[in-house]
Amino acid sequence: MTTTVPLAETHAPPPSVQEQPPWSAEELEERLRTLATANYHDHHPFNQRMHRGDLSRDEMRTWVANRFYYQCNIPIKDAFILAKLGTLAHRRSWIRRIQDHDGASDTSSGASPSDSGIERWLRLGEAVGLARHELSDHRRLLPGVRLAVDSYVTFCRDRSTLEAVASSLTELCAPSIMLTRLETFPVHYPWIAAEGLSYFRGRVPQGRRDGSEALTWVKEWAVTRDRQELALAALSFKCDVLWSLLDSVQNAGTLRYRPRATLRGTP
Structure with missing residues (x-):
């Protein structure tokens, strides 16, 4: 015997899902810090090998050259975030990040171009044996690194202000990995x-x-x-970007590189 279901029942909306109560600000911070610490790329095998002193000169140069593409795109993603910020105070504060990497023409307001983050990375490139033009034209750039970095820029352009800012919370772990490199590089390299x-x-x-x-x-x-939860997901995504970048560098092997003169930001 066939049972006929009334039309109204077939289109009845699902029962409403009760919204979960928010975590306290302290619990949210703990969850964000725990996620960042557990997923930060200092755990990646390539970074662990780097900090143990196991990288060859060519591996170090591959990392420096590919990470430079990320460095060049940091002020671009920060410009997208800057455009989303709705208050003068927030914009004034966030613009420092662009100046940190690009430099500031007014040297009283931040890093000068001669002492900017990008300039300092170029000096690191020279210190490992790379000419500036090898970095600037991104001739050693791996496809996987380009995809990872470009996906991060797109994320910051297209997602909400909250998500874009939350994705930057890998900064919570950055000082630790920088101190590790300052400790280990003079010893191992x-x-x-x-x-x-x-x-x-x-x-x-x-x-x-x-x-x-x-x-x-x-x-x-x-x-x-x-x-x-959007904030946590954004931070998780950023951790994946950094991890994916290192996956590509680790698997580069003996790939031959070709100039990529059409990439964004190249002359």
Whole structure:
């Protein structure tokens, strides 16, 4: 015998799902810090080999050259975030990040172009034996690194302000990995000139400042469970970006590189 289901029942909406109560600001912070610590790329086998002193010179150069593409795109993603910020105070604060990497023409307001993050990374490249033009034209760039970095820029362009800012919370872990490199590079890689390590020194105070600031904003903005979970998902995504970048570098092997003159930001 066939049972006929009334039409109204076939289109009845599912029972409403009761919204979960939000975590306290303290619990949200603990969850964000735990996620970042557990998933940060200092656990990646390539970084662990680096810090043990196991990288060859060519492996170090491959990492420096590919990470430079990420460095070049940091101020671009920060410009997208800057455009989303709705208050003067937030914009004034966030613009420092762009100046940290690109430099500032007004040297009284931040890093000068001669002492910017990108300039310091170019000096690291020279210290490991790479000419500036080898970095600037991205001739050693691996496809997987380009995809990972571009996906991060797109994320910051297209997602909400909360998600874009939360994705930057890997800064909470950055000072630790920079200090590790300052400790281990002189011991394991004495062939790298000391002046090439200035990028790592500069990022210790910047990372502490930027991580603390972004965390304060995320806790202020993420006041419902769904927004808190968006923040956690954004941070998880950023950890995946950094991990994927190293996956590509680790698997580079003996690949031959070709110039990529059409990449964004190249002359």
